[in-house]
Amino acid sequence: MHDGDESRGLSTTTGQVGDAVAGKAAWDGACSRCHGARESDAKNAAKIMEAIRKNEGGMGSLAGTVTQTMANNIATYMMYGLSSTPSTVLTSQTISFTTPGNQTLGVLPAALNANATSSLAVTIASATPTVCSVNGTSLTLNAAGTCTLSASQAGNASYSAAPSVSYSFTVASATGVVLPAQIISFANPGAQTLGVAPAALVASSDASLSVSLALSTPSVCSVSGSTLTLVAAGTCTVTANQAGDSAYAAAATVSHSFVVTDPAPVRPVASAATGKTLYASSSCSGCHGAVPASLNVLNGANAPTLIRSAINNVPMMSSYSGLTDQNLADLAAYLATPAI
Known part of the structure; x- marks a missing residue:
């Protein structure tokens, strides 16, 4: 789902907003493992289905799982999250692109013809520039072989991006010889x-x-x-x-x-015995007393992030900023088992 910019707004195949709650459930169940929490391109339901059809990034495996309704729901969730949604969405559009048919080097091709139902300008590009190239609607034949063209329309504030349309055709040499294709x-x-x-x-x-x-x-x-x-x-x-x-x-x-x-964070393996030694050697008892202790120290039991927050925010604890995540895990384990 990486063709074009879907940041302008929601696009569903029905022209209506979907069910964001159902969309979140579908996204979490089928998509988040590879795409993470959000994916901006997924605001366009048609692009979701196109990406599945083209097996972009291995998404073809979802062909039997993600339905058109689910795609509309996912697009709604990607656009609005679980907040309230408006009643209107971007209007969908399609492209009509006439294949130029087989061509011969030395014979001037006719102008390419591609239109969108939105009346917005369509862009035509060549995926095989060594065989053919495109400038606007003008096709230039460069060598014998297979020419592949793709027509796209990125949408605007009123229309969503259209699914692209592609054609491949042969370009023969001036003598009529067509080089074999390769895949x-x-x-x-x-x-x-x-x-x-x-x-x-x-x-x-x-x-x-x-x-x-x-x-x-x-x-x-x-x-x-x-x-x-x-x-x-x-x-x-x-x-x-x-x-x-x-x-x-x-x-x-x-x-x-x-x-x-990014790799999943590695959680330290905590040692309560090491934490007990560290509590004593760091003079923690000077303020907090022996564990069980006062001044809310037991709030840090099995909570190294809370201890780190206290170090960062309580001025008198700032001298402990050099303690590592492993140190904090050990201290938290000791506070949870003070009787060791």
Whole structure:
């Protein structure tokens, strides 16, 4: 769900708001494990279903789980949370894009024709620039092979983004020769965790030509050959390309987006005995007395975060700011079992 900007507002297939409570339940049950608590693109129900249909980021596994109604509910929850919702939403739109059909080098193609039901301008782009390129509605043929075009409309304050429409067609040489097509197989690496080395990326062409990998999210990840390096939490997008040669046409690119998350925090294993020693050596009893003690010290039993808050906010405890999370876990364990 990463085509276009859905930050402008909610879009459902019915034109009405869904059930935010049901949407939260559906999101938590089917989506949050990979996407986290919220995902801005999920405000558009049509884009949710399109991402599932295209298996973006492995979302194809939800095809038997997420229904259109669930997508409308999820979109409503992503837009408004569980707060009150307005009665109107963005109007959906669709694209009509006429395929130009097979082409021949040296023969000027007709202008491309793509329109949206919203009357907003449609953008046409080429996924195979070595074979064909687009400028506005003008198609330029660059080499024999397979040309793949995609029409998109990002929406505005009144209309939601339209599902994209794509066509592929052959471009023959001036002598009528069409280079054989090739297909890239690129395995989605799936969700990743910082600190855990990813497996090598696997991409190949059925023409046995070398496939190159590139990315558009360098702040989150980087790639060198088949080696993926995780840089920061976020969404990583990797694209596989094969430009073709004298025997094969360029392949359509294949992209995968996946989530990179921070590792789960490691909780210290607390030792009450160590905490007892630390309580004595840190002169805690000078103010709080021997445990069981006064001045609310027992509130820290099994509550290291409360002890840290006291250190940060009570001036006379600021001298203990150097205590580590392990120290605080040990102290909290001792306060919970003062009889040891």
